[in-house]
Amino acid sequence: MYPRVIVNRKHVVHNVRTLKNLCAEHGIRIVGITKVFSGDPEIAKCYIEGGLEMIGDSRVENLKRLQDLSAEKWLIRPPMLSEVADLVAYADASLNSELEVIRAISDEVVKKGISESHKVILMADLGDIREGYVDYDELVEVAKEVESLPGVYLYGVGVNLTCFSFITPDESKMSDLALIRRRVEDAIGRKLDIVSGGNSGTLALMLEGGICDGVDSLRLGESLLFGKERRHYSYLPDTYKDTFKLECEIVELKHKPSLPWGNIGADSYGVVPTFTDRGNDRVKAICALGKQDFDPEICTPLDPGIIMLGASSDHLMLDVTDSDRDYKVGDIIELELGYFSVMRAFTSKYVEKVYI
Numbered sequence: 001m002y003p004r005v006i007v008n009r010k011h012v013v014h015n016v017r018t019l020k021n022l023c024a025e026h027g028i029r030i031v032g033i034t035k036v037f038s039g040d041p042e043i044a045k046c047y048i049e050g051g052l053e054m055i056g057d058s059r060v061e062n063l064k065r066l067q068d069l070s071a072e073k074w075l076i077r078p079p080m081l082s083e084v085a086d087l088v089a090y091a092d093a094s095l096n097s098e099l100e101v102i103r104a105i106s107d108e109v110v111k112k113g114i115s116e117s118h119k120v121i122l123m124a125d126l127g128d129i130r131e132g133y134v135d136y137d138e139l140v141e142v143a144k145e146v147e148s149l150p151g152v153y154l155y156g157v158g159v160n161l162t163c164f165s166f167i168t169p170d171e172s173k174m175s176d177l178a179l180i181r182r183r184v185e186d187a188i189g190r191k192l193d194i195v196s197g198g199n200s201g202t203l204a205l206m207l208e209g210g211i212c213d214g215v216d217s218l219r220l221g222e223s224l225l226f227g228k229e230r231r232h233y234s235y236l237p238d239t240y241k242d243t244f245k246l247e248c249e250i251v252e253l254k255h256k257p258s259l260p261w262g263n264i265g266a267d268s269y270g271v272v273p274t275f276t277d278r279g280n281d282r283v284k285a286i287c288a289l290g291k292q293d294f295d296p297e298i299c300t301p302l303d304p305g306i307i308m309l310g311a312s313s314d315h316l317m318l319d320v321t322d323s324d325r326d327y328k329v330g331d332i333i334e335l336e337l338g339y340f341s342v343m344r345a346f347t348s349k350y351v352e353k354v355y356i
């Protein structure tokens with residue numbers, strides 16, 4: 001059945017091993033992030049096989065899919081008050097920035113009589129203006145209260161960068177985080193277990209030796225799956241970038257002009273599209289695949305002779321004129337996928353998942 005996404009499990013395992021060794025050299029542990037593939041257990045297992053002991057996802061539903069995996073599970077988005085019951089059932093730890101929610105978690109663990117405390121990681125916002133405390137005095141006060149609450153355990157502190165404002169991690173941000181760690185430890189009178197220094201965006205800094213003592217872990221998704229770090233968008237040595245491939249089928253193939261004719265209106269985003277003139281006779285293929293299933297902006301045809309023209313919700317338009325291959329209706333086109341394309345392919349129920 002098409003479209004389908006092919007997952008190369010061996011390549012995922014290989015990337016995980018490579019990254020694990022690389023991070024270990026810098027004293028960094030990895031929490032493997034599974035949200036890109038909707039917490040698919042077949043792929044999450046590759047994280048475990050590659051040697052990871054902690055995994056994280058931004059959705060409790062995805063953690064639920066992973067309940068049989070033996071790994072510590074983190075919710076990496078601040079939990080909703082309305083999902084606290086599921087949270088304590090399926091997550092061992094969560095990233096938090098609201099005391100009200102942490103109190104609700106504490107109540108829930110006590111009410112259910114769960115023996116193991118839920119681990120709380122308090123987030124500091126160091127400039128990205130996404131989740132976390134900007135008032136670090138407040139963070140320290142909250143830490144003291146968490147320490148005194150039943151049913152929750154203050155596990156550590158963390159930061160997230162390069163996600164909303166695309167503020168890049170640097171040495172001073174890492175030492176700010178290490179300082180927050182020290183302040184919390186002084187306030188509660190014991191060591192914290194974990195200090196989580198960010199996502200794949202922090203890897204480049206780590207490789208430059210820019211992560212100070214006191215920051216001991218990273219939450220990695222993109223770099224494990226694509227072997228890619230975010231600072232220079234470069235591929236890391238000894239990693240595979242072809243872990244995911246999307247296959248779709250040609251449903252129409254015709255000679256058509258490169259330019260549309262008639263009056264051009266605005267697209268569904270309110271933007272008037274523009275087109276490149278490549279002449280009046282091009283071979284155009286339509287594939288049965290759309291924006292519901294992938295992101296045309298973050299994907300590349302494996303055949304270098306194919307030009308991606310764009311996609312609507314259910315049609316992918318390609319110019320195959322310059323290809324060495326002689327395509328016909330029913331042929332399969334292969335696409336290499338980037339981050340958000342993989343995310344959509346796994347979210348789409350129309351895309352079959354195949355594991356090799």
Ligand SMILES: *Cc1c(COP(=O)(O)O)cnc(C)c1O
Pocket residue numbers: 033035058076077160198199200201219220221222223
């Ligand atoms: C998505 C996410 C990650 C993983 O990001 P990558 O860029 O895929 O490594 C880590 N932490 C948080 C809070 C996230 O939302």
